[in-house]
Amino acid sequence: MYTQGLDQKGQADSASNGAESPADLDAFQKRIDNEEKIEPKDWMPEAYRRTLIRQISQHAHSEIIGMQPEGSWLTRAPSLKRKAILLAKVQDEAGHGLYLYGAAETLGVSRDQMVGDLLSGKSKYSSIFNYPALTWADIGAIGWLVDGAAIMNQIPLCRCSYGPYARAMIRVCKEESFHQRQGYDIMVQLCKGSDAQKAMAQDALNRWWWPSLMMFGPTDKDSQHSAQSMAWKIKRFSNDELRQKFIDATVPQGEFIGLSVPDEDLKLDKKTGHYSHGEIDWQEFIEVIKGNGPCNKQRMAKRRKAHDDGAWVRAAAHAYAEKQRNI
């Protein structure tokens, strides 16, 4: 389950429709400030609704596309146990996508609309899933780093002001720690293995480290749209704060198993207890978001094909339901 700078895109649609009185807006903000939860049929500013629809649907799309990098290893898992575990994890991702689509639908957008926007490319998903899972160690790195970063992002979302999103996140977070642990477990086992296995683990860490840091979205300096999401309590911590938490938690986990993150500028500040890190390649991030990552085209093509190939199943279920009604 993965969010990332999803509140960054398309803020142009936050223009209000003009029918919202200052008194309504004030009353709404007061509810938010009092830590009241907003529920589906409550009055809400149009911009709040749209921000949430965009963020939740893109979060859902990320779960659905997120099944692909790991799904590609289901038939190649090194043992039956690993295969069963990976299958359960990938199934969880599908489930997370469904919880989230359900939460977004409470805001008045239909499932078909959201799926259509994903398939047409109008709606985005997390950039991280446009990187390939080249070796079995990547499955370890994805669980450990990608799900780890996702947890950092999602725990504060459990307190999001919009009730259905917060409830979906609570459910997701409960399941997510299994994902992170199974990933770290793969890395632990590889690091206990042969030199070649350990090198494979280090190589996977090298490739996934920077993209994982990018999952938190642009730096606070460049993240101009965070302020409104913070005021609405959709977002509770800034991108840089969450990124810092992730680095502080993850670097020692790597060291524990003899792996080092690929950042020559990484330094622990003994006074603050925080790591300072090297420059993130934001140009790469922008390119991947724009559709020029290593796997963007492949991911979308596969999703579209799955949707098309499933059309007869959807139609058959419909026809059967229709027939039952007419008996």
Place this chain on the structure above:
Amino acid sequence: MTNKEWPLYEVFIRSKAGLSHKHAGSIHAADDQLALDAARDTYTRRSEGVSIWVVRSSLIVASDPAEAAAFFEPAKDKIYRHPTFYEMPEGVENL
């Protein structure tokens, strides 16, 4: 081939005998049986339930949040319905 969206169902789960069913979320399904199957796969992958209700969302009748203040107002001024309304004399027991 029809491309109509499957109807929406709300899912309620009893986590164990002795507790009520509680709203878990929603799913889309073509019919009632598929709705139960989908609800099981989506909401009880870790044995979260011993019983599931699914009901078409369109069949739920709900109070209007915009009218909530007026709708629930009659209960507001009846604080004598709560035991704390009554001051008990010092020293009296088992009350």
